[in-house]
Amino acid sequence: MNGPVVVGVGASPSSLAAVETAAREAERRGVGLQLAHAVVWPADPVAPGVPPWDPDGAGLSASARGALAEAERHARRVAPGLPITSEVLVGEPGTVLEAESRAASLTVVGGRRQGRFGGLPFGSVAGRLTAQGRCPVLVVRGTTGRGGPVVLASDGASPVARAAAEFAFAEAAQRAAELLVLHGGGRDGAAVVAELRRTHPDVVVRHRRIRGRGRAVVAGASADAQLAVVGVPAHAGLTDTLTGSLGRALLRHARCTVAVVPAEPPRH
Structure with a gap:
């Protein structure tokens, strides 16, 4: 498959490590990189006159743009000439990335060393993708960009x-x-x-x-x-x-x- 490498973008160090890994993988495969940031829409009704991107006053638009801009800076650092697209998608991160994986050649997420299965806790984004994703999934752990077998x-x-x-x-x-x-x-x-x-x-x-x-x-x-x-x-x-x-x-x-x-x- 020649689809892009899709990476989930958040604010954590593991997310930024995943972005850098995804950039290397996209460059190696000769495909583009898609940065995907998920926004969970509030369940409560939005008050009249409240901007749709900021229904709870938490600055969702600015937060999403900031996370994607930081992710792109990290990606450019390791793959300067890589074609990069950014998307803000409404939904739970696992659901959003599962849908995006259908057209991807690879999906990349950060892995945390906690939960029932160590770095791959069930119920997490990584756990959902490995169960339901439509393409290979990289769960980034440890030191990235190193050699070895x-x-x-x-x-x-x-x-x-x-x-x-x-x-x-x-x-x-x-x-x-x-x-x-x-x-x-x-x-x-x-x-x-x-x-x-x-x-x-x-x-x-x-x-x-x-x-x-x-x-x-x-x-x-x-x-x-x-x-x-x-x-x-x-x-x-x-x-x-x-x-x-x-x-x-x-x-x-x-x-x-x-x-x-x-x-x-x-x-x-």
């Missing part, structure tokens, strides 16, 4: 696992990075990896078998990585999203940016 959670040979593996190989090739494949229990994805190695001969691949719960190993493997990749079923409910035990561990404990790749399940 791309880490793939290989949880079998399903369409979901294949989509994640294809994305991981493509990212490793584009970044000239090594690919570290983590293998868990159950059905092994070695055949998928072997097939993709033939189509990406320049990618150096290392394998590591994870035994038991593997929390410390997963965290350690991602400590110096630039990206971790996991697959999810497309359009899944929140309770169905994290299907593989290894992918679940990587989402919970990865110390780097995580790419969540949706794939359509097979039709029976």
